Amino acid sequence: MRAAVVGTGVMGSAVCLRLLRAGYQVSVYNRTPGKAAELGAAGAKVAATAAEAIDGADAVVVALLDAGAFRATLLGPEVAPALAGRRVASVTAATPDDMRALAAAVRAHGGTFVEVSVAGTPEMVEQGKAQAFVAGEPADLAPWSEPLRACFARVHDVGALGNASEVENACILGALFTVVGAVYTLRALEGRGVPQQAVAALWENDPFHANGVGMYVLGRVGARSYDAPAATVATIAATCEMSAAYLASLRLPVEPFEAVRGVFSRAVERGFADKDFSAVYEVISPGEA
Numbered sequence: 001m002r003a004a005v006v007g008t009g010v011m012g013s014a015v016c017l018r019l020l021r022a023g024y025q026v027s028v029y030n031r032t033p034g035k036a037a038e039l040g041a042a043g044a045k046v047a048a049t050a051a052e053a054i055d056g057a058d059a060v061v062v063a064l065l066d067a068g069a070f071r072a073t074l075l076g077p078e079v080a081p082a083l084a085g086r087r088v089a090s091v092t093a094a095t096p097d098d099m100r101a102l103a104a105a106v107r108a109h110g111g112t113f114v115e116v117s118v119a120g121t122p123e124m125v126e127q128g129k130a131q132a133f134v135a136g137e138p139a140d141l142a143p144w145s146e147p148l149r150a151c152f153a154r155v156h157d158v159g160a161l162g163n164a165s166e167v168e169n170a171c172i173l174g175a176l177f178t179v180v181g182a183v184y185t186l187r188a189l190e191g192r193g194v195p196q197q198a199v200a201a202l203w204e205n206d207p208f209h210a211n212g213v214g215m216y217v218l219g220r221v222g223a224r225s226y227d228a229p230a231a232t233v234a235t236i237a238a239t240c241e242m243s244a245a246y247l248a249s250l251r252l253p254v255e256p257f258e259a260v261r262g263v264f265s266r267a268v269e270r271g272f273a274d275k276d277f278s279a280v281y282e283v284i285s286p287g288e289a
């Protein structure tokens, strides 16, 4: 079976490696070709254009930054005709409204579209330990059962197109607050000279305090290592744009979220765009206020 992966950032690369390991022939395309070179060495065919990558593929996984990057890469006049007859699965996060609009555009060009919300880090995807929430028409989802099984430990079908994005958007919103909350906890302890590791027992074991993302941030902060990102600050900053639009669509108050978004914007301004998102720790310091 032939697969294509469009967008070989950290998530697209992990999906590609998983598919290669499962025996798929995989073509990849990335706007910045150098970032796909390692996948070429791992056995993928690196295409010069998105149209070339998806040509003849049985399964097209799109792992681009956001809905805008999806439109720019696949829906322009040079590439869109190549969508005819293609089965597209979007791993790209988007608001439910954007996801439905992308689906309509792919269908208008003769392709099918399902959404795949990945629950887990790229490392978990590479190891086959991540979960996925999928949505779309049953007939469009059916041919995806094999490639999805190759990539994910568990696949949850949540029904109509848009529902997987609802799960993803709602969970991301909470996670963004949680990351910033965890950083404040760690900085508060640091400001008082108390070992940060003291919170690990609470975050790991106490249901009132359980905080998986806090443990992740603590691990990165402890090692002071923000390279080899699971998700970059820049990606999370783009995610914040999506979350702001999602909040507006729900007519939930946006002011508390604007403070969270400001923390990620500040990290971009201070040069951490390409680092792991836990680098926001570096831009919230005791003594700054």
Ligand SMILES: NC(=O)c1ccc[n+]([C@@H]2O[C@H](COP(=O)([O-])OP(=O)(O)OC[C@H]3O[C@@H](n4cnc5c(N)ncnc54)[C@H](OP(=O)(O)O)[C@@H]3O)[C@@H](O)[C@H]2O)c1
Binding pocket: 006, 007, 008, 009, 010, 011, 012, 030, 031, 032, 035, 063, 064, 065, 066, 068, 069, 070, 072, 073, 091, 092, 093, 094, 118, 119, 120, 121, 122, 230, 231, 232, 235, 239
């Ligand atoms: N990382 C995670 O843990 C995770 C988990 C769940 C879901 N996701 C979702 O998966 C998607 C990809 O995330 P990621 O972490 O892999 O991000 P990433 O490493 O930043 O990769 C982003 C990809 O989008 C491309 N891109 C960005 N802007 C573009 C544009 N304007 N036109 C064309 N291509 C563009 C990049 O190409 P260049 O290399 O040329 O910049 C790259 O291929 C996102 O929607 C994210 O929310 C990620």
